Amino acid sequence: MHTLTAFAAALHTVPAAAIGPAGDTDLSGAGVYALAPALIVVPLLSAAVLLLLGRRTDRWGHWLGVLASGASFVAAAAVFLAMLGRPSDQRVIDVNLGDWINAGAFDLHAGIRVDPLSMTFVLLVTFVGTLIHVYSVAYMEHDTDRRRFFAYLNLFVAAMLTLVLANSYLLLFFGWEGVGLASYLLIGFWNHNTPYAVAAKKAFVANRVGDVGLVIALGLMFSHFGSVSFATVLNAHPSEGVATAIGLMLLLAACGKSAQFPLQSWLGDAMAGPTPVSALIHAATMVTAGVYLIVRSAPIFNAAPDAQLVVVVVGAITLLFGAIVGCAKDDIKKALAASTMSQIGYMILAAGLGPIGYVFAIFHLVTHGFFKAGMFLGAGSVMHGMDDQVDMRNFGGLGRYMKITYFTFMAGWLAILGIPPFSGYFSKDKIIEAAFVPQNGEDWRAWVFGGVALIGAGITAFYMSRLFFMTFEGQKRWSKKRDGGDQHPHEAPRLMTWPMIVLAFGSVFAGMILASGSRFVDWLEPVTGHTEGDPVLPTWVLIALTLAAVVVGLVLAWRRYAISTVPVVPPVGTLLTRAARVDLYQDSVNNGLLVEPGKHLTRSLVYADRAGVDGTVVGISRLPVGIGEVTRKIQTGFVRSYAASMLVGLVVLVVVVLAVQS
Amino acid sequence: MSLVNYLVLSAILFSLGATTVLLRRNAIIVFMGVELMLNASNLALVTFSRMHGNLTGQVLAFFVMVVAAAEVVVGLAVIIAIFRTRKSASVDDVNLLKS
Structure with a gap:
């Protein structure tokens, strides 16, 4: 009954001017915002149907899942278009869903905030999510539990949309736990395999540590501001001490969800889940929720320079950590996971830089969502063609056998390297430039963090090229199939290749389209704010240095993994290699x-x-x-x-x- | 002859009876000990009756005899019942209530 009243309340939208100077008096096009709750409800209903009806939906359940996700995307696109029609200072719309918790001094309305930041995420989640749903139809075809898989995927989409659309930290926390649950269920999807079930538990426990941070932050907000809604908290102008405490707790939460140092250990093991899950949850969307949290809480972090410094340091450590681990991994999915960790390190670093970096953190998040999801799908396609083999030392020369996978993966590879004009160039280069801007007039920060970001770009080029060359170039080093037969690598079915092609287009053009005319900056600026700064070196020097680092990494990888023979049995390696193979002893620590x-x-x-x-x-x-x-x-x-x-x-x-x- | 002698005899008989009850295992002998104790107390009652010069003690002795006769009937019946089931008249064998 309560749900029904919530729906009724959702039918009339309440305009709000929580952020931004001007109140919203123009109600034209307000009707379309009533679609916003449907974004969450449709996939949730689909998940409920698939889980409750069980085996009866086995025959058509996966298509229902695709449909639900697609419907969400269509609704998101409609809301997005309506929003584009508004002036940029009137793009924050709060949709009230009714009274949620009313206890004494605590009065909280459940509500949805539609603004450029949440819409960016909604579009990314629903678009990439729908593509991955389509991909999964073919990828999971021979799995007897395909319907359950789609139920969980839909549950994830609903939870992720709740997370980004919430207009209070408590509702955000609700979605935050929801994605954690979906992640747990999907990592452990093949839980009859004990190590996979253990990996799921590990992810869940590591996330709980971060969640404690979010809960403490919620408590701090309530005790200091008397409310946990964005409207109150983000306009509260807290003292520096309070802001630092809340900021550090939010950072802890972000570290757990986004696999940042020191809570990074779960992400590599999370690759136990089916590959589409790795692409959607552990590359494109859920693991970037930490970045969203920090950018969303921008006013708090702006008031806490110390917390911002910690954020930058965490980002810098993680980006190097992930990059070093990525260099030594032979498991294609774990190498990609290390890369994800490293790239999110870039985003966290950018988010910690303050208004100069918020937009670029989200920008990199979007482009990364495209190219990393594309590469994960490519890895899934390789596994599909190679009898679920994941050891890159048993790949080699696959480019000739899987042309579409080869070219789509190449698009993602060039994008993550940051080669112009691929999308990664526009986002990562901006982060490196922002990192080179002195903060608070302190030059050392610019040199240290800029230097780390620059070196990270070089290492990224090395390990991603290593991954690409070991898989697609060089000689064949194929092992036998599990049943003893010879490997016959083949291209994946069309349902799998099309999502890869679409994402490859995104990897190539998304950056260019969004960056031209500073379109993305103008889009997000009303929410996150944006400032420009002068780097310690001229911009063209930075671009040249970055490209030089990338080319050095690329050439090193080319010499070692493309033109010389790659040993099938991993060599003992240096001390660093051995450490990186076991994730720099993170589990031992x-x-x-x-x-x-x-x-x-x-x-x-x-x-x-x-x-x-x-x-x-x-x-x-x-x-x-x-x-x-x-x-x-x-x-x-x-x-x-x-x-x-x-x-x-x-x-x-x-x-x-x-x-x-x- | 002093009446005290009767009391001394009564005490001796009572002690004999008590000793019999405590030391002998055979239920019949134990029973005889009990009878001896009852009759010793009867002797004491009659003696006291004579001492005090009223009949209360003698009446009480009659009551004791009646009760003793009834008790003998029931007691012998119990002993025979036990002997039939356990092929023994030893009181030490009748310890089922222990533990």
Whole structure:
């Protein structure tokens, strides 16, 4: 019943001017914003139908999933077009969904905020999501649980849209947990395989650590501002101390969700999920939610320079960390995962730079969503053609056998390298330039963070080229199939190649289209704000240096992995290589610092419970038993001894009575 | 002859009876010990009656005899019932209520 009233309330939109100078008095085109809740509801309903009806929907369930995601995209496009028709300072629309929580001082309305930032995400999620739904129809064709897979994918889309469309941190948290759940379910989709189930658990637990940060941030917001809605929190002008505390807690949340240092360890293992999941959740959308959170909370971070510095440092560490790990991984999906981690490091770094970087963080997020999703789908296509083999040392020369995969992957590869005019160039180069701008008049920051971003670009070029050459170029190093037959690599079916082609077009042109005439900057500026700054080096020098670093990385990879022989058995390697192969000992560190002490703590608590609490209770219960045990011995069962005791007792009694009387 | 002698005899008989009850295992002998104790107390009652010069003690002795007769009937019946089931008249064998 409550849901129905929420829907009724959604039918009349409430214009708001929470951000931006001017109030919204123009209601023309307001009707289309009533579609916004439908964006979330449609995939959610589809997921519910698929999960509740179960096997009865096996035959058509996957198409329902595609349809739901596609409908969401169409609705998003309609809202987007309506928004384009408005002046840029009237593009923040709050859609009220009714009273949600009303308890004492806490009065929260559930609502949706449609603004350029959330629309950017909505379009990315629904567009890439729909393509990946289509891809999955073919990719999961031989899986008996395909329907359940689509149910989870739809659930994910609904949760992700809730996350980005929420108009309060609490509703955002709702979506935040929803995507975590969907991620868990999808990583562990093949949970009959124990390591996969363990990987799912690991992702879930690492995310919980971050979630604690978000919960604490929610508490801080409520105690200081009395509300957790964007309208209040983002216009509150908090003191620097409060802003720093909230900012650091939000950063912790972002680290968990976006696999940033020090909570990065789950992302590599998350590749246990089916490849479309890796493409959608662990490359294009969910893992970038942390970037969204930081950019959305821009006013808080702007008021907390210390928190911003920590954000930049985390981003810088992660971008190098991911890049180094990516250089050593032989598993094609894990190499891509390391690359994702590194690229999100770029975004977090940009987001930490403040207004100078917010737009570019989101810009890189969008282009990355295209080219990384495209490359993951390409990796899925390679696995499809190579009997689910993922070890790149057993690939080689595949470009000749899978032309479409080869060219679409190449588009993504050139885009992530940042070769002009591919999309990555426009976004990553801007981040590097922004990193070279001195902050607070401190030149060292520009040199350190700019330098890290520049070196990262070079390493990115190396490991992505290594991945590309090892897979598609060089000699064939194919292993036998699992059933002992020879490998016959073949191109994937059309349902798989078309999404790859579309994403490849995105990888090639998205950057150019969005960057031309600073279109993307103008689009996001009303929400995030934007400033320009002067880098410590001239822009053309930075571009030249970046390209030089990229070319050096590319050539090094070409010499080692394309023209010389790649050993099928991995060589022992240097100390760094060996460290990078095991993710720079992240699991050992976590085990040593957290898991083992945690186990010891648990064991000692269990011991204290057994010895202390249980001991007391059991001790008390043993006391009457012991007393009974002793007194039982008196009851011998011999009539004569009873008679004797009676006689003795009587004599004693008589003696006592006589003694007392006399 | 002093009446105290009767009381001493009564005490001796009572002690003999009590000793029999406590030391013998055979239920019949134990029973005889009980009877001896009852009759010792009867002797004491009659003696006291004579001492005080009223008949209360003698009446009480009659009551004791009646009760003893009833008790003998029930007691012998119980002993026979036990002997039939357990082929033993030893009181130490009758310890089923223990543990």
